[in-house]
Amino acid sequence: MAGSDPTSAKATVDMLVAAARQAREHAFSDFSGFKVGAALETDSGEVITGCNIENATYGLTICAERVAIFKALSEGKRAFKRIAVVADTREPTPPCGACRQIIWEFCGDVDVIIANLTEIKMTLRMKDLLPLPFDKRLLRR
Ligand code: THU
Numbered sequence: 001m002a003g004s005d006p007t008s009a010k011a012t013v014d015m016l017v018a019a020a021r022q023a024r025e026h027a028f029s030d031f032s033g034f035k036v037g038a039a040l041e042t043d044s045g046e047v048i049t050g051c052n053i054e055n056a057t058y059g060l061t062i063c064a065e066r067v068a069i070f071k072a073l074s075e076g077k078r079a080f081k082r083i084a085v086v087a088d089t090r091e092p093t094p095p096c097g098a099c100r101q102i103i104w105e106f107c108g109d110v111d112v113i114i115a116n117l118t119e120i121k122m123t124l125r126m127k128d129l130l131p132l133p134f135d136k137r138l139l140r141r
Pocket of ligand 1: 029032034035036051052053054061062063064065085093094095096099
C-alpha cells in the first residue's frame with residue numbers, strides 16, 4: 001500500500017518539497033525580497049501549492065502556507081497529510097504564528113516539512129509547533 005512503504009513515503013516528501021521550491025518562484029515579494037513556497041498534500045495525494053503574496057500596503061501580505069491552504073479549501077479539499085515550506089535560508093524557516101493557527105485548524109496535527117533550496121532541514125508535527133492551541137473545541141458550550 002502506498003504510504004506504508006517508507007520508500008514511497010520519502011518519494012512523496014521529496015516531490016512535495018520540489019513542488020514547494022517551484023511554487024516559491026512565483027512569489028510576489030518585491031517589498032521583503034523574501035520568497036517562500038509551500039506545497040500541501042491532500043489525503044488522496046494531490047498537491048496544492050502556494051507562494052507568498054505581498055502588496056503595496058504591506059499589511060495585506062499573505063504567506064505561502066495560507067495561500068496553499070485557502071486554495072485547497074476553495075477547491076473543496078478538506079483532509080490533508082502534510083505541508084512543505086521552502087525558503088532560501090540556512091536556518092529553518094518555520095511557519096509564522098498566523099499560519100500555525102490556520103494549519104492547525106484546517107490540517108490538524110500534520111507533518112510540517114521545512115526545507116531550503118538544497119535540503120530538508122527538519123520535519124515537525126503541528127502540535128509541537130502550536131502547543132495549547134485555541135480552536136473550535138473551545139467554542140462548544
Ligand atoms: N512568509 C511566508 O510566506 N511564510 C513563512 O513561513 C514566513 C514568512 C512571507 C511573508 C512575507 O511575504 C515574507 O515571507 C517576509 O516575511
